[in-house]
Amino acid sequence: MDQPAPYVHWSFILISLPNLVLIGVMILLFVLALFAPFPGHRRSQRPGRRQP
Amino acid sequence: MTVPPDEASGTAPSGVDADDSGWTAAIRGRLERRLPLRELLPTRQPYYVGSWVYVFGVITLAALVWVVLSGVTLSVEGPQWWHVSREGRFVNGLHFWSVQLFFIFMVLHLWGQFWGAGWRDGRAGTWMVGVVIFAASIVTAFTGYLAQQNLDAQWIAVNAKDAVNSTGFGAFFDVTNFGQMYGLHVMLLPIGVTLLVVIHVVQVRLRGVVRPLGAPPPEEDDDVTAAKGGH
Amino acid sequence: MRLQRKRPVDRERYYRGVRMVPYDLVKELAIALGATAILVVVLAAALSSPDVPSDTIQRWAQDDPVDFVTAATNELAGSSTSAQYGPPYNNGSGSVQSWWVLHPQAWAGVHQPVDQPNDFVLAPLQSAVPGDASLRTALATFTGASGDRQSGWLDNYTKALGKASVKSGEVATAEGDYGPVPLLMSRLLGVARSGGLDGLLLTNGNFYQTDYTKPLLFMGDGSHLSGLAQDQKLTGNLWGMMNETGRYPGQSWLWLYTLWYQIAPFNASSNADLLVVLVMVGATTLLLLVPFIPGLRDIPRWIPIHRLIWRRYYAEQAAGRGART
Missing domain, CATH: 1.20.58 (Methane Monooxygenase Hydroxylase; Chain G, domain 1)
Known part of the structure; x- marks a missing residue:
């Protein structure tokens, strides 16, 4: 891990592979959080007043 | 040492109530009103909290x-x-x-x-404290990087000094002074971030989660509820 | 009754008519603590953490004596970057930034005074004088000479250093009128090579030291430290602010801050630091005030990612409306 990291160079953008992976993981996590079903979400027992 | 039995209930006939007057009682009353435990640690959430x-x-x-x-x-x-x-x-x-x-x-x-849009319905303060936490965390991490005592710390100090000096803060916040950066990193800044986080969490818990975007606004009181009930 | 329970009623009212379901916040925190603990332990055990050893003046003097002597000669001549820097180190102007009517660096003034010729060269050499008669003589010759004579020697020697070579550990230049400068530099190189200069730059009359301003300024004037930083892509023009030594993620949260340095007009400005800081102060203020800025606060309404976060709510609303019609 102490070897210099590979870099991705695109136009004026230069980013290390570890940083790119980290940002990729963040975006992936956010998208997953948006789409993945939330577990243990039981149906309510008590209908609220706004329910018809 | 005889205490009237009804003093605790706040109906002391004398009008001077040892339990409900004075600065201490004022603070306690305020805390009880503003930070009730039932609100800080609720056991139920709106059904739309599911993501x-x-x-x-x-x-x-x-x-x-x-x-x-x-x-x-x-x-x-x-x-x-x-x-x-x-x-x-x-x-x-x-x-x-x-x-x-x-x-x-x-x-x-x-x-x-x-x-x-979590800042809606009176939650702007919560959002703003959150942004301050983000900024304070960056400064805290920065002092941590400066306190590493390795090549990374040396280079960050040599480079960052120009940015800090350009703002005039370099006169008081010397990034090349390990003792100063280390002290800030292990003491003042973490305490600051932690305190802000506590405030942020209390703000979140007191207001509760925000309603979904486009959901009808909360009703004003019972009468209005009754009036709006059929819409 | 309502008046007395002002605060709690706020929340009760806020959720009135909303179906409430059991939700265990403390259990959620406990699970989060456990999950993050496992993740952090696995990452630390598998990947450890970055720790590339620090550079030293000793290593610099041993690896690249010509660069060290060139930097030291510049310090003695008062022509190095740090010697001409300006506040907070001295009264120079070489690195003083300003914008419009803002001159915060100049306003703040000198707070960590550094006298490069004396602090970096002459004072360390003084401490090496005992037992070294030729050094004593050379120092006396140099300090006794006129300013013009000194700068003549230093100019000649600086030019000669451009074609210098290393012979049996010493920096060798062509013959010339350098006065006592080569001997001073040879002795300073010796002190640096032994590691003595690393310590001498920290002394300030106290036993305990925590302030590395002087050695870091000196090393910043050379090209050894910056060479090592360049190898690790830590320099500012390479988005270095968000990079880390080795194959570790860096301060990626500084991406926006370091972005400005790569683009016009900042990448060509001598006031880039101040300008970028001002831009970032502005950007942070905007982020802080998002709830109050029309347009900015409406973006979440226009780009309906919230339809996914609360998809269950919107689905039920749609179904409810459907049932009623």
Whole structure:
């Protein structure tokens, strides 16, 4: 891990592979959080007043 | 030492009530009104709280716990320890990665709150304290990087001094002074971030989660509820 | 009754008519603590953490004596970057930034005074004088000479250093009128090589030291430290602010801050630091005030990612409306 990291160079953008992976993981996590079903979400027992 | 039996209920006939007057009672009353435990630790949430996006905040909090615990261990053993011992290097690894997790989930939490417009209905203060926490965390991490005592710290100091000096703050905040950066990093800044996080969490818990975008606004009171009931 | 329970009623009212379901916040925090603990332990055990050893003046003097002597000669001549820097180190102007009517660096003034010729060269050499008669003589010759004579020697020697070579550990230049400068530099190189200069730059009359301003300024004037930083892509023009030594993620949260340095007009400005800081102060203020800024605060409404976060709510609303019609 102490070897210099590979870099991705695109136009004026230069980013290390570890940083790119980290940002990729963040975006992936956010998208997953948006789409993945939330577990243990039981149906309510008590209908609220706004329910018809 | 005879206390009228009805004094505790606040109906002392004398009009001077030892339990409900004075500064202490005022503070207590205010805290009880503003920070009731039922609101701070509710056992129910609106049914629309059901998305992993809600979990980013609590993961950030959990990561902060490990940041602080690993950091306390590092500071107890002293700044040289992690450079010379396997155990120290491991604890530094815990510190490094928990900081990375802290920032990852703090930013995900920020994205989640932004896209849900979490500042609505009187929650602007919560959002603003959150932004201040983000900024304070960056400064705290920065002093941590400066306190590493390795090539990274040297280079960050040599470079960052120009930016800090250009603002005039370099006169008081000397990034090349290890003692100053280390002291700020292990003491003042972590306490500041932790306090702000406590305030932020209390703000969140007191207001509760925000209603979904486009949901009807909360009803004013019982009469209005009755009036609007049929819409 | 309502008046007395002002605060709690706020929340009760806020959720009135909303179906409430059991939700265990403390259990959620406990699970988060456990999950993050496992993740952090696995990452720390598998990947450890970055720790590339620090550079030292000793290593610099051993690896690249010509660069060290060139930097030291510049310090003695008062022509180095740090010697001409300006506040907070001295009264120079070489690195003083300003914008419009803002001159914060000049306003703050000198707070960590550094006198490069004396602090970096002459004072360390003084401490090496005992037992070295030729050094004593050379120092006396140099300090006794006129300013013009000194700068003549230093100019000649600086030019000669451009073609210098290293012979048996010493910096060798062509013959010339350098006065006592080569001997001073040879002795300073010796002190640096032994590691003595690393310590001498920290002394300030106190036993305990924590302030590395002087050695870091000196090393910043050379090209050894920056060479090592360049190898690790830590320099500012390479987005270095968000990079880390080795194959570790860096301060990726500084991406926006370091971005400005890569683009016009900042990448060509001598006031880039101040300008970028001002831009970032502005950007942070905007982020802080998002709830109050029309347009900015409406973006989440326009780009409906919230339809996913609360998809269950919107689905039920749609179904409810459908049932009623």
